[in-house]
Amino acid sequence: MSGVVEVGLGRRTRRGLAVWAWAVFAFLYVPIVVLVVFSFNASSRVNIWGGFSFQWYGEALRNDVITSAIRVSLIVALVSTVVSVVLGTAVALALDRYRFRGRRALDGTVYLPIVIPDITMAVMLLVFFAEAFKFIDSFGPRFTLGISTVALSHIAFNISFVCVVVRARLDQFDRTLEEAARDLYATGWQTFRRVTLPLIMPGVAAGGLLALTLSLDDVVISAFVSGPGSTTLPVYVFSSIRRGVTPELNAISTLMLTASIALVLGSLALQRRRAGAGRQTQVL
């Protein structure tokens, strides 16, 4: 007898599992589909279908409060991603290869922002800013909560995530490659630039995407540390939902969904292109 031998589950069990799998999918995705469908609803009642229309997208994008929130979100996301990628990678490198005073303590604390609850972090940051402002104000300049405090807070938690991801990559890094580069006349900086960085790049990029997503996503911390005029999009959505779900919110949420799908697809495409050019690209 040739052919595949069926092992394990009976037909009934398999059918049952398939149904279960579809149920899980439905549970995850039906709300999203409903959200997207109703964002094109011509009616102003959220739960009654009144025909297809782009009307609410127009309304949302004409709303100054919303466009300002989008702008704040994008600026904060970009700034905090760039800064935390640089700092997080630097911390990961330092922890991976140098022995210095306080290394152990840093190793333990750098991951704290990942495990402590958002709300704790938010209160901590708010108290910190209040104290810091009190101190700085005594020298003259006046600081208040605003877009810079939001960005600083996002940097604070993003560093940890970038650091974790980059360190996982560094764990597999073969240090003799750096010795080979040094032996071939590369200076310390050239070795980093030409050998170390390209090889840990998938980790750095993955850390960056994670940071970008987390920043665009954050509600709790941003709500605490933002001031007037520095409301991020998620914070705006969260606060307006208390006045009831409007079709406008559906439209904004759909836009955010599209943006994050585009981000994921973009990163996948980037990775596939690299993988075509060479091996080293499995993310982590």
Place this chain on the structure above:
Amino acid sequence: MTEPVAAVEIEGVTKRFDDVVAVDNVDLAIDDGEFFALLGPSGCGKTTTLRMIAGLDLPTQGSLRIFGEEVGMAPPDRRPVNTVFQAYALFPHMTVRQNIEFGLRMRRVKDPELSQRVAEAIGMVRLAGMEERRPDQLSGGQQQRVALARALVNQPKVLLLDEPLGALDLKLRQEMQQELKALQREVGITFVFVTHDQEEALAMSERIGVMSEGRLLQVGSPREIYERPSSRFVADFIGRTNLIEATVESSGTVRLANGVVIEAETSAPAGSDVAVSLRPERIRVQSRGAGVSAGASLDGEVGDVTYLGHAVVYAVTAGPTLVEVRNEGEVGEPFAVGDEVTVSWDHGAAAVIAE
């Protein structure tokens, strides 16, 4: 006439890692154009010595000169040496060509010289047609060649090789031994290579330095190292040998532990305790009573016979000592366990090791 400058000159070099002494006060001079092997068991300090020449480790104390220039504390990019690493350490994100170009680009060598030298190096190691491949698309032997080309393209004054053939299987290793020797003759630069494989060291190098526990025990040609080991360790580590305790009688004779006096050259003073090294293949085994031609002999009894095809190894008990005898080729009458035999050797075969 000035004396020719040594390619590598190591003087009183010691390397400590925390409390461990990896290299202990080593003095060594390697000549220009020489194929030199650093041989020893793992952990003997040979790789650390090589890494100090490369600049990847810095000596704790001592002086290290390359063609007369002190480089002991210089970073690797300031030394006229290149290294072939043990597992090759090829850059996985670069093609064969980019790997080979790396050193030249770091030195800002520009086209047309750049591409010409890269092409020469690729031709030298017979990798034409592989330029655009990545290291993971190459076999072990090909990766080895890329590593060689990547180092040699820079025209270093000294090429360092760290167990270069360790990752290859036996047949390929033997091929590469020949190839490396030919390559060294072709380029004429000094090769310093590290190995734990004594056969490889004997087969390939002009001179060998044997290391153990951080110390350089003996430096000499393969023949000197094999025939005239200066210490028990060297005698035992290089090939197989019989070490027999003995006492010096006079400058030309030693008394073996079982009382037999044999002729053997030694400079050790009379009365001192020494060991006599007898290579198994330099000893003959005969039936007791058959005429012993010349040299020295011991009577004994065959304790064990191992048939190896091209040779037969006898373990002969002669008084308190056990002698291993290796009869190659024309084996003559085979002996069996329990046979009464006489083992004999020519005068030159016994090497006296002064303690």
